Amino acid sequence: MTAKVDHEERRRQIAEALLRIADTQGLQAASMRAVATEAGVSLRLVQYYFTTKEGLLLDALARLGTQLQARMEQWIGPARAPREVVTAVLSCILPTDAESRRITRTYAAYYTLVLGDPEVLEKQAAQPPAVLEGFLAKQLRAAQRAGEIGPERDVDTVAAGLLAMVNGLGSSVLGGQRTGEQALAVLAYHLDELFGRPAAG
Amino acid sequence: MTAKVDHEERRRQIAEALLRIADTQGLQAASMRAVATEAGVSLRLVQYYFTTKEGLLLDALARLGTQLQARMEQWIGPARAPREVVTAVLSCILPTDAESRRITRTYAAYYTLVLGDPEVLEKQAAQPPAVLEGFLAKQLRAAQRAGEIGPERDVDTVAAGLLAMVNGLGSSVLGGQRTGEQALAVLAYHLDELFGRPAAG
DNA sequence: ACATGCATGATACGGGTGTACCAGGAGAAC
DNA sequence: GTTCTCCTGGTACACCCGTATCATGCATGT
Numbered sequence A, B: 001m002t003a004k005v006d007h008e009e010r011r012r013q014i015a016e017a018l019l020r021i022a023d024t025q026g027l028q029a030a031s032m033r034a035v036a037t038e039a040g041v042s043l044r045l046v047q048y049y050f051t052t053k054e055g056l057l058l059d060a061l062a063r064l065g066t067q068l069q070a071r072m073e074q075w076i077g078p079a080r081a082p083r084e085v086v087t088a089v090l091s092c093i094l095p096t097d098a099e100s101r102r103i104t105r106t107y108a109a110y111y112t113l114v115l116g117d118p119e120v121l122e123k124q125a126a127q128p129p130a131v132l133e134g135f136l137a138k139q140l141r142a143a144q145r146a147g148e149i150g151p152e153r154d155v156d157t158v159a160a161g162l163l164a165m166v167n168g169l170g171s172s173v174l175g176g177q178r179t180g181e182q183a184l185a186v187l188a189y190h191l192d193e194l195f196g197r198p199a200a201g
Numbered sequence C: 001a002c003a004t005g006c007a008t009g010a011t012a013c014g015g016g017t018g019t020a021c022c023a024g025g026a027g028a029a030c
Numbered sequence D: 001g002t003t004c005t006c007c008t009g010g011t012a013c014a015c016c017c018g019t020a021t022c023a024t025g026c027a028t029g030t
Helices: A007-025 A032-039 A043-049 A053-076 A082-093 A098-116 A127-145 A155-174 A180-195 B007-025 B032-039 B043-049 B053-076 B082-093 B098-116 B127-145 B155-174 B180-195
Strands: none
Touching: A007 A032, A007 A043, A007 A053, A007 A098, A032 A043, A032 A053, A053 A082, A053 A098, A053 A127, A082 A098, A082 A127, A082 A155, A082 A180, A098 A155, A098 B098, A127 A155, A155 A180, A155 B155, A155 B180, A180 B155, B007 B032, B007 B043, B007 B053, B007 B098, B032 B043, B032 B053, B053 B082, B053 B098, B082 B098, B082 B127, B082 B155, B082 B180, B098 B155, B127 B155, B155 B180
8 A cells, every 4th residue: 555665674773773773883972964974865754754853762772682683593503512602692792703793882871871771771672681691591591410520509690790891891892891702701711611622722 | 479269279179170071961962151151150151261172171081081091099998919900990891880880880981082183183192091091900910929829920911901891881870771889790700710719619 | 438349139141952934845545 | 546644854832041231229339
């Protein structure tokens, strides 16, 4: 009937312009007009497809989450052994390459925004860490059953600690105190400590 | 000669108003006018004591750093044993009580700001983590010499990992995914893992 | 007593913000 | 061919921002 243009495609185009600005200049620079210019459309169009700015912000955040999830699945790839999966998941969060730097920076830009608004974005943003932590714990438990991890370890606490550490490492990389490779090395060290150091050296 | 009023005291009063707003509503809400109102002075006075907004931002950030350092020294207190010192330093960063929540939230508010400006604030803000990490590593090395930590551990990497983990745990507490007590428990678990579990318990 | 200079108040200016409004073009339905 | 709905452009409004300007106390040095 209608649909002279592809709505979803337009929304994607605009939302990704927002994410691009949030990445390079921070969210506070992502005004409606700036997004419109970046996307190559008129201000009116941004208003049309996302009535309000909050709507645009939320939609873009959801897309960012999807991108991160896609990246994680790609990094896991055909890895089956729990240690490989855990390593892949944690490594792909660290800002080591261009895409992960982009994703991490953009998430960081959203972070302070969420702290300001108490609960508006909370449902949308607070879930991923929790499910990710559960996923990690599940993998660690499997490794523990397989004897790769000592039975005395509390895998839930370990999972929480690892995820928090990777999060903190990412912040330090973004802050310029460390390179991505150094952060990766810190992570690898602690994984070795947990799973046992690989024989080959 | 001059000094009808105490300049430093006025500056402190205004800067702390800024920090209060940054804590409760985020830095983006800390306009010159809002700070003036919060401090109970006129907009002109804020301009007078801090010519530019950037000056105010930097001064307040420096004061925040001083506050954190004072808190750390207080938490360390008479503790002498390296394990006690390390535990105190790391615990007092976590947002567990009102003051640490305030400090952590405010630092988080500054964080995204620093990401936007590439190097303006970098000298002012990027130092504390590095020196803190060095201090932790020194304490860990002492513990290692005393036999409390296995000689195979790389204390520099461990220090980096611990600090990053505490940082990440703090973020998760601020994000509402965890309580301060839970974060503290995760930290305590990993310290036990490192130093060996205490006999009593 | 008077002039000097610090401290403060009120207000103006230019610009950027999110949102609202009005108008017009284009294709489908009848 | 007319009408109607979807889509798009231009622009205006009200507000808030950081900063600058003008004017005025008011205490002190001499």
